[in-house]
Amino acid sequence: MVWVTWITRGVCAAVAATGFVCAAAQAGTAEPPAPVTVQDLHRVLTPALPGTYGDDIAVVILGYGLTPEGTLRAELIRRLRAGFVQAVFAPWSPIIVTGGNPQAGLTEADAMADWLVAAGIDPARILRDPHADSTVANARNTAALMAEHHLRAAVLVTSDDHVDRARAAFDDAGVLVVGELTPDLTPWPALPLRIDQFGPALPPA
Template identity: 40%
Template sequence: MNLKKAIRVGLAAMMLAGIPFSSVLAAGQTDAARIRELVDTGMHYYWSGGDVKKAEAEVFKGITLHGRYDVVEQAFAEASALSPERLDFRYAVASARILQKNIDGAIETYTGITRVDPNAFNAYAWLAALAHIRNDDAAYHNYMDALAGINREKANAFRKRFDRADTIMSMAPNQDVPALAHHTTIVILGYALAEDGSMRPPLMQRLEMGLAAAKRNPDAYVMVTGGQPQAGVTEGDMMMRWLVDQGVARGRIILEDKSKDTVGNMLNIANLLHRHTADDVILVTSASHMRRAQTVLEDALAQYDIDAPVHPLIALDFDSMEEAAKVSDSEKLVVYRDLLRVAGIWAFPGLQQ
């Protein structure tokens, strides 16, 4: 497609999508430069947010935006309109809609992808997951059949993933510290530090549960995780220092401070467990985070052929265990979002898993 035709197609698609004419003009000036600007803007707001009003005035010129993920969606929607053959931009739009819990919008986008590419396995996998979240069994089975028609072995692997996630989400939360045999690793998940680098209450609660597990399993390794820095330190570093101050030998502690989010965290944990060998894993995190963390970790472990069982141990961040046991549709969406990401379906293809 030559440049003039690409511009005409992009402008028409943008106008049909309801994007203001001011943005259409801006996009038509230099497609490649505009796309770069849009992608950079989208990923910046995905990672760290920013001034939404500034984005309205300087990047989109006239569009009313309501939040950081709204900016992400708009950025990739405009990039997709400029380059409609780029399905990666459409996947990014769908991911931004998932982040905003706009399931109907995500379904519309994934369905559009399958019309362009009938063999779009990743789009069908997401459609199956969304149908499953909505308890739409007929649609779920139809989408799973479509997956099997594309790649039966891969479809069966995703069916097992979904079943495993269902099992984990049906489990009662646990605060009983297990005593296990040798080759046990206790994994304590981090939580964002305050701006001054101090540890917030949810992280302290996780550390206290992890310390109890370390005392009951004196031969176990203790892995501390989290790589988002504040005031020159990371969660993992602060957690390690605290445990040492509480009497845990430094030689027992494994530090994972390279990850930026839950998915990267679990893949790095699985890699470290593969290197250090573990017969059992005690996973420590907040109750509100456990189902997602365990689902993603078990998938990551399976990718490394690690068959060590995961024993969940929660730090209670609800008013009661009964409240902690409830699974909302919003939580299911987040669980499936990160499950699909760790399974290899990138949220923003080529940019962020």
């Protein structure tokens, strides 16, 4: 629809003003793969922007089960995309990827780390917990990693329907949580956005 195209372009201009670059279709190119909805526009106009943090605060991305072939499921990619943006906004923060449950010889943590490295994250920033098999284990293992590396607090990145349970588990494990970010509350997984101005192109979803 014509009005959707013009609204999309207007939203893209607004988003670009904040530092993001919109990959909405230009004249003579293909339309975006999915129509922009009112909910998508609301996410852009009222986004939950990542915070900026120092080198003593970890960005913790929680795992999600791999396929039997050892590949990333769509929900885990959404978490990784949100985590990547948070990592760009907090370039001094270490990144903890937590998740075991190996499939085809690959753990969630290792698959997540591979994705982040492919997206341009320095491997030296990534701390791996390849043993956790539950949210409680995510929290306990992350607490141990944080203590080992003298990290005082964490920003949790997980799915919207999981964040409350994750927060409770991390609280119980003694981890100070200073922020949360979910793909559902951010615009970039929902609209055809690129973040070229903040870092390299993301791997394909």
